[in-house]
Amino acid sequence: MTGIIDVGGGMRGIYAAGVLDCCLDEKVCFDLGIGISAGSANISSFFAGQRGRNLRYYTEYTFRKEYMSLHNFRTEGSFLDLDYIYSTLSDSDGENPLDYSAIASNPASLLVIACDARTGEAKYFDKSDLAQDNYDIFKASCAIPFVCKPYFIQGVPYYDGALSDTIPLEKAFSSGCDRVVLLLTKPRDFVRTDTKDRFLAARIEKQYPRAAACLRSRAERYNRGVARAKELEKEGRVLIVAPENTEGVDTLTRDKGAFYRLYTRGYRDGHAVREFLEKA
Numbered sequence: 001m002t003g004i005i006d007v008g009g010g011m012r013g014i015y016a017a018g019v020l021d022c023c024l025d026e027k028v029c030f031d032l033g034i035g036i037s038a039g040s041a042n043i044s045s046f047f048a049g050q051r052g053r054n055l056r057y058y059t060e061y062t063f064r065k066e067y068m069s070l071h072n073f074r075t076e077g078s079f080l081d082l083d084y085i086y087s088t089l090s091d092s093d094g095e096n097p098l099d100y101s102a103i104a105s106n107p108a109s110l111l112v113i114a115c116d117a118r119t120g121e122a123k124y125f126d127k128s129d130l131a132q133d134n135y136d137i138f139k140a141s142c143a144i145p146f147v148c149k150p151y152f153i154q155g156v157p158y159y160d161g162a163l164s165d166t167i168p169l170e171k172a173f174s175s176g177c178d179r180v181v182l183l184l185t186k187p188r189d190f191v192r193t194d195t196k197d198r199f200l201a202a203r204i205e206k207q208y209p210r211a212a213a214c215l216r217s218r219a220e221r222y223n224r225g226v227a228r229a230k231e232l233e234k235e236g237r238v239l240i241v242a243p244e245n246t247e248g249v250d251t252l253t254r255d256k257g258a259f260y261r262l263y264t265r266g267y268r269d270g271h272a273v274r275e276f277l278e279k280a
Contacts, residue, residue, distance in 0.1 A: 009186065016185060018264060032177055040161070061089060063254055079252070111126055179239075194216060194219040
């Protein structure tokens with residue numbers, strides 16, 4: 001059983017979008033896909049077979065103030081308008097609809113990770129939590145603390161899934177995978193620090209102290225997870241696909257030229273996926 005994990009990374013997710021488009025072109029399939037934050041959107045379009053859909057989101061829609069802007073933050077409390085992204089644009093009557101029926105009929109399993117803001121625990125949503133024009137689980141997974149308000153589903157507030165399960169390799173293996181492709185959006189030897197996370201944690205601490213604690217430990221868990229992935233890579237159980245550099249793209253960057261360069265890197269690096277899967 002094969003799995004693919006997209007850990008997200010905001011606008012850097014365009015790198016993983018390139019990898020996944022390469023996989024579609026080469027007819028690479030997986031039994032399980034796990035998406036975190038922007039990675040959940042990438043994986044959903046991949047499982048729907050919608051080549052190029054993610055590319056348009058990054059290179060076209062992110063430049064709209066409705067998508068992300070200080071105006072959104074001032075008026076709604078969220079820099080990213082998750083309802084605009086995953087409802088207005090993505091619903092069946094939107095500009096770029098997600099092909100829900102294709103996802104539903106795809107035999108692959110899908111997990112979308114969000115963090116329960118009250119407990120700090122990971123919530124693993126699956127296809128049963130999706131419905132036509134109901135993509136709330138992506139909104140929950142993408143709710144960056146402080147940058148966005150927590151997203152509520154059935155009365156439960158959720159934040160970005162990276163807070164609770166940053167590199168979900170163990171979840172993939174416990175779900176039955178024997179080989180996993182791990183998509184990172186930072187270079188494989190990048191060592192994450194907690195400077196930004198501590199800043200954001202301080203701003204949600206009062207209302208969501210357990211989520212704040214998760215945020216403070218995210219860097220350590222990310223670094224530990226990548227180190228474990230490298231060990232498993234030596235055993236032939238994991239393939240790490242990561243950019244040599246991010247072309248200047250960060251979480252909330254808006255630079256069309258840099259987006260295309262990073263996407264092209266991802267597409268080029270994506271050729272390694274089929275080679276990895278064919279070795280076994």
